[in-house]
Amino acid sequence: MTAKPLVGVIGITEAKDQERQMAFEVGKLIGAMGLSLVCGGLGGVMEEASRGCSQAGGIVIGLLPGDDAKAANDYVTYVIPTNLGHSRNTLIAHAAGLLVSIGTGYGTLSEVAIALKLGKKVLSYRSWDVQGVIPCQTLQEIQNILTESYGDRSTKSLLFEEKKS
Numbered sequence: 001m002t003a004k005p006l007v008g009v010i011g012i013t014e015a016k017d018q019e020r021q022m023a024f025e026v027g028k029l030i031g032a033m034g035l036s037l038v039c040g041g042l043g044g045v046m047e048e049a050s051r052g053c054s055q056a057g058g059i060v061i062g063l064l065p066g067d068d069a070k071a072a073n074d075y076v077t078y079v080i081p082t083n084l085g086h087s088r089n090t091l092i093a094h095a096a097g098l099l100v101s102i103g104t105g106y107g108t109l110s111e112v113a114i115a116l117k118l119g120k121k122v123l124s125y126r127s128w129d130v131q132g133v134i135p136c137q138t139l140q141e142i143q144n145i146l147t148e149s150y151g152d153r154s155t156k157s158l159l160f161e162e163k164k165s
Contacts, residue, residue, distance in 0.1 A: 011045025
């Protein structure tokens, strides 16, 4: 059996409504493509990405900063309480083959920096503009890069519709 690639979704707990919606759609895309999601397992961007992935039938791994598994959001499939605080950001960057950054928190920036240092591909979905990060303005751009990275995968007829601005 081949392991499903892990896609990291990184972002802040105190997310704005637009960031939460973006995270939900990214999570849904990941799940619909038959990929698995790894995140910090808490609220905000992490919860919405988890919800989207879970609703699309995907697997969600939550690497929690604390030692209480009950702190995970309701959509995490596998909870891993690390008790490492912000150091768990390093685990997320190592575990994911590719990361999608949403929002501009400093914890998110640390994950971006670690992932880039490790040579990982980082997509910025209206997030940090840092050298080495690939800016994406649409879900279609993210889907194209995921397809380039992991091959053409089922998207269950793309469970989302791109919103026109």
